[in-house]
């Protein structure tokens with residue numbers, strides 16, 4: 484990839500990954516036909532789709548983004564017959580662990596090399612407290628689930644603010660006796676709660692506590708998946724670093740406040756992002772964003788915003804490297820257990836591209852170069868992590884020479900048309 488001067492025009496982001504996974508799972512256990520529009524046709528979501536089909540749910544895809552699910556009902560899932568392969572998708576594995584822990588058949592969940600190293604006891608532990616028989620291989624997959632257990636609702640205090648853990652408990656709670664309560668240390672994305680309510684389930688939220696009342700049935704729904712804020716994040720930072728005078732317009736961006744923490748962070752760095760045309764897509768808020776080129780300055784990122792921007796730190800690190808002065812991210816140790824160790828992966832790339840930074844156990848201190856060139860050209864390794872790969876594509880906008888990124892096929896796990904889309908706004912990206 485060669486350094487480009489400007490990005491401009493209009494870009495529309497693909498469907499939200501978190502919401503696409505959840506829509507298949509909930510529609511699959513509902514009564515009747517659910518229509519999903521705006522579905523994210525990515526590798527991760529296809530792993531969930533294949534698993535739901537293996538579990539006996541009929542799913543038609545009239546186009547890549549338009550999906551019809553013939554709900555099997557709460558008790559209608561059938562044994563998968565083989566290990567269910569979640570690919571690179573941590574969300575799929577953790578949410579399926581909750582859903583399958585409550586079925587009357589056994590299941591095994593496996594994944595790719597990255598997923599097989601990720602922590603799964605964080606979901607297995609509370610599920611065992613509910614009465615489930617879930618085991619891991621010393622904390623990591625394969626996840627083995629023995630079916631036929633009767634579950635009971637628990638009150639669980641989550642040690643980390645994880646939407647995946649919360650969601651796994653809520654999915655198991657659909658089948659439990661009594662109320663399931665999850666108390667979080669901080670806010671995390673609430674798509675599961677919103678979607679369960681659309682399917683007719685009683686879910687009460689009060690501050691950091693969520694309570695689910697087990698339903699008799701879930702009623703099929705028309706579901707609209709909004710654009711993924713986490714995919715928009717790469718375009719937002721690209722616009723701040725290099726938009727032409729007319730700015731960069733990003734359409735159909737999911738604006739759920741539990742996801743959009745990056746906007747607040749970038750604005751406090753001096754980023755000019757105008758929110759236009761606020762509307763809703765089903766249970767979720769959506770807007771268009773007009774991003775102008777901005778002189779960014781470093782900040783101390785408030786730790787309370789970390790879970791609300793958890794997937795956006797790689798590209799935020801790029802913004803910080805192109806800001807003037809120092810930025811500090813702390814309280815983000817969860818970055819160590821994402822698709823890669825994102826602190827280590829970004830640090831390695833920054834070292835190759837000449838960015839002054841210090842690695843912290845739970846974050847990074849970054850000394851930005853300010854306006855103008857912020858990165859040397861060079862070679863970086865994405866470590867097979869889609870968000871690391873896309874972040875270094877954005878860095879190329881302020882690089883002195885071309886940046887070559889290794890191991891980029893996993894971009895298709897969340898943003899299948901990233902290449903053509905960033906080329907259409909002016910980024911000189913070649914894929915080999």
Ligand code: S3P
Nearest residue numbers: 501574644645646647648793794
């Ligand atoms: C997700 C929750 C987050 C996030 C992940 C998607 C979800 O993970 O990083 O990409 O869809 O629930 P944690 O729950 O581990 O924070």
